[in-house]
Amino acid sequence: MTKRNYEHDGVLSEADLKSHGLIPSKERFNKGPVVIVECVEKIPCNPCVDACSKKAITIEGSITNIPQVNFNTCNGCAICIARCPGLAIFVVNKNYNQKQASISLPYEFTPRPKIGDIVNGLDRNGKIVCKAYVIKVLDAKGLDRCAVITITVPKKYYNIVRFIKLI
Ligand code: SF4
Ligand code: SF4
Known part of the structure; x- marks a missing residue:
């Protein structure tokens, strides 16, 4: 079986990001919520920095370089999520509670999910991996039509679930 990686099939893996x-x-x-910037394409883009x-x-040197993250400086505020045109930024709290992690993700579709909804949690390949619970919906006008949805998932999926699909 061929090992999956971004160069092979265009789907990011944890190993690619590492x-x-x-x-x-x-x-x-x-330690708590932290940003995951899933952006490895050399494209001229930098709203995440501002x-x-x-x-x-930070993006050092050319604007086409890949963003770098100081994980100790990031406080997991999630402000950057809606500012990324590539929908490539997530905030993960691995220890939301004893059994669940929380994941904040960008969401451009309508209708929006609502707090309390049960949705499907999808992996980076779009495959359903678990049920997820919507615990926060940030959908301000200033967010440029991109809502930020926070879900909880079983802890083992904290680095796997990256999209949701309404049920
Ligand atoms: S905006 Fe907030 S979540 Fe994003 S990198 Fe900065 S501190 Fe972390
Ligand atoms: S804003 Fe998003 S797509 Fe643009 S460089 Fe930053 S992470 Fe990548």
Whole structure:
């Protein structure tokens, strides 16, 4: 079986992100909410840099370089999520509670989910992996038509679920 990677099938894996330094350490995950920037294409784009008042996201040199994240500076505020035109930014709280992680993700479709909804949690390949519970919906006008949805999922999926599908 061919090992999956971004070059092979265009779907990011945790290993791809690790190879670019875009996955926090286990210790940082355990400290609380943290940003995951799933952006490995060399494209001329940088709104994520200006979005973060903590300066946790940087793009050194050329604007086409891949963003780098200072995970110790990031406080998981999620402000940057809706500012990314590539829908590539997520905030993960691995220890939302004893059994669940929370994931904040960008969502451009309508209708929006509502707090309390049960939805399907999808992996980076669009495959359904679990049920997810909507615990927060941020849908302000200033967010440029992109809502930020926070869901909870079983803890083991904290680094797997990246999209949702309404049921
Ligand atoms: S989650 Fe907040 S602190 Fe972290 S990179 Fe995004 S804007 Fe900065
Ligand atoms: S705003 Fe999004 S797509 Fe653009 S460089 Fe930052 S993470 Fe990548």
